[in-house]
Amino acid sequence: MTTITADQIIAWIERYSIRIAEQKEFLTKLDSDIGDADHGANMHRGFQAVLVKKAELQGKDIGALLKIVAMTLISTVGGAAGALYGTFFLQASSVTTGKTELTPGEFLLLLEKGLAGIVLRGKAAIGDKTMVDALHPAVKACRRAIGANEPLDQALAQAVAAAEAGLQSTIPLMARRGRASYLGERSANHQDPGATSTFLLFQCAAETLTTNH
């Protein structure tokens, strides 16, 4: 059975920081249309701050390193994304304390906890046009695949596909949570920025967690 090492988790976070840097303008563009034009800058500020701490992450157990990621995001991102991604990683850390590697089942638990944290904090349901629309189906796909003992790379590939479908599903929706909800009907026909950054998180997971570095 494949396991996920602490180094792979670090690689995931690092890859995601780079992806966010690349997609910063795009995320901001999405947030200009239905929000306040800062999602790209917010995520970038946070993950650049995480990158600065890369040396600190190394050698730590997964729970400890995810806690550093969480606290860094919480204290640098701000806005809805800061609270939500911060909560995601804080919850993820809470179920990985002391672990230096994760079984697929343990990784699933990390995701489940993270999702639950976001839902508790943000109170968004599926269809509210938020990051939950990408996150929930992605976690669900993992749950099914890992439950069926499918290999991790396949589970993650399915999660990416599910996140992408979830992301697409936000386009026609009218937002009911977050800043986009103020636009009412004018929020329809736009892709949710937070769902987009969540999709990228799974994309980077698939790229980093199934190969050794």
Add this chain to the structure above:
Amino acid sequence: MTTITADQIIAWIERYSIRIAEQKEFLTKLDSDIGDADHGANMHRGFQAVLVKKAELQGKDIGALLKIVAMTLISTVGGAAGALYGTFFLQASSVTTGKTELTPGEFLLLLEKGLAGIVLRGKAAIGDKTMVDALHPAVKACRRAIGANEPLDQALAQAVAAAEAGLQSTIPLMARRGRASYLGERSANHQDPGATSTFLLFQCAAETLTTNH
């Protein structure tokens, strides 16, 4: 010898009010380049207020009607032009009190007094890039022609030509008085708005004071 009647003076003022209305945008454009973009509006506001009082002007002697024009300009125009044109007409009125018509010599005195008032009030010399650059040569042309007993229409035609030449002479100048002086060298290569409105005043005089209405 031709004389100028009170009705002709009223016709002059009326014609000028209309000319100003036509040239309002142009005067404002000139004042945008080297001033504060209000000369057209200022003059228009003042002469529209004069037009409203047309009935009051009728039947009055020239001194009395010019005083109404002066006071109306003083209380409605504001800015440099209000004080200067107001002073011009106030001085013009002071030497025409009680007169129902003017000989060319008396009309010349009106101009001389008006010019002196403007110079006293504004302290501009020729070459300072102000209305004086058009007014002074126009008065001088009248002085020569009327002194030489040339017919009034010829005197006024020469005044118009002199005013126009004076107006053209403002273009290369650097302003030393008024708002345009703040621009220093940047005021050069622009035609002075006040000299332009003064040229129009003589143009209208030539159109109205030499024919009976």
Add this chain to the structure above:
Amino acid sequence: MKKLINSPENVVLESISGLGAAFPDLVKVHFNPNYIVRADAPVQGKVGIVSGGGSGHEPMHGGFVGKGMLDAACPGAVFTSPTPDQMHEATKAVNGGKGVLHIVKNYTGDVMNFEMAADLARAEGAEVEAVVIDDDVAVKDSLYTAGRRGVGTTVLAEKIVGAAAEQGCTLKEAAALCHKVNAQGRSMGMALTSCVVPHVGKPTFDLPEDEMEIGIGIHGEPGRQRMKLKSADEITEMLLTPILEDLPFQNGDNVLLFVNSMGGTPGVELFIVYRKAHEILTNRGIKVSRSFVGPYITSLEMAGASITLLKLDDQLTKLWDEPVHTPALRWGV
């Protein structure tokens, strides 16, 4: 982008530095985490009043720190809610033993981050209450949405609750008073132009020369509706009518009329809006007993205006009149 800045990254830092340098007797600016506190904080035996939110709304909130108003303000990045650690540190810095009230504008980010900060502070034994301001009638309220935004009433709540805290009220009383102000205040805004977020460098939305946005918030977001530009009187009526209907305000009411510039609209225009608003209210038998006109809760350089109406009673009127001494608001002292 044409702004008087050095670099987008440094806008907030340099601006609050300037505030601190300009008013050293009134405020102290703390960096990393960033917050602005009263120079004499913590005031012993006084409830601490803390607010905060994204930057770009100046003078709110940093300009309202001082005697009779806020004890601390937490500035986030431009248009981005501050982080829990800022709020937590600010809360500690102003706790004079009677607890701390968080005045929070109703934006998902602000609410969640302030919740996290309150959790942190409470975990350390501090008494913390939070009141969420949601006065924007442009947004339809519903259980299933993020609800109304917090806009102009925030400033009025900060002044009024700040005065009560100065007089020695308890944390519970401060919270109750803040709820009352929120319940009696309503706002609506409009934009003639978009603003330019510094790190974006171009307008958040494009608005043609002959159009305007009605029902905007304060984060450069588009409004509920885009329409042809109208006259100041018509716009005033469009802003005021939903406000009047919402509470509703009635014949005989006393109100504070707050006409606010979104940043780029100058005073000469604001008073044209004020004039019409005053006329509409007078015609309805509503008495404008206090007026407040100026750029107090802005969206960077956005041109536009918002109107806030607060129903006054003796308590609120007296507290509004109490002395205040902050960088942006001062009277009676």
Add this chain to the structure above:
Amino acid sequence: MKKLINSPENVVLESISGLGAAFPDLVKVHFNPNYIVRADAPVQGKVGIVSGGGSGHEPMHGGFVGKGMLDAACPGAVFTSPTPDQMHEATKAVNGGKGVLHIVKNYTGDVMNFEMAADLARAEGAEVEAVVIDDDVAVKDSLYTAGRRGVGTTVLAEKIVGAAAEQGCTLKEAAALCHKVNAQGRSMGMALTSCVVPHVGKPTFDLPEDEMEIGIGIHGEPGRQRMKLKSADEITEMLLTPILEDLPFQNGDNVLLFVNSMGGTPGVELFIVYRKAHEILTNRGIKVSRSFVGPYITSLEMAGASITLLKLDDQLTKLWDEPVHTPALRWGV
């Protein structure tokens, strides 16, 4: 043109109506001729202080009418000096028997119209003095020109002389004090954008995205120089250096630092300029003992800023701190 107005013709009238409606306890607005007087004018036994000028510079001057500052303000059309009859009526309305001081900004139109008004008032036996403010270092002074413009120092003079008048000084003393403030104050401004004069409907000048005007006045006129846009710190240095050299201000001086928005520049940017100005002064050993930051003398919606520096002594500092209660400036009361 995007403005909150009803029609270009009515801008001034409606705006001063709004001011009067908003602050009936402080000011009374008189129409035709237009002027704004203290609600309690004339104050017997007090020198009357009158100022005025074109509109579009709000809150100057109407917003500065009230206890401790101006007794009356005469608003002209936008950017156009008011007329002598306005000034004359205002002068009569505030003459409490000790004479009236006219504070006049040095623009040909303002100076000439105020001269005519003073002549009218003196002809009726009133004692009138006029002091011309000419503090703009962007303009080279010379006997053979209109001289320097009057800009930011005007506001400081109105406050300081207003305080002295409130304390009962004579007309001669008021005039001497006003000359002193003018002699000790220097200003310079810059623009990021042009303003739009309402009756013109389009920008007075076109300024490319990457350029700015340095050495502008307050009437939307172009400045002395157009150049590439620079950082806030560089711009601050460009504004402050000629000011510092002109008086000159010296090591050990106490100053009032006034950072002013031209109308469209929001607070967040002003404080970035303030920060750098404060740093430059501190580095030169000049002590900023009073600060004044905000949109106080504007050019409609023009984006840009000006800096005014006033050398302070005990007299000026005390008078600056005296209570003032006007629509736009209030403290100590």
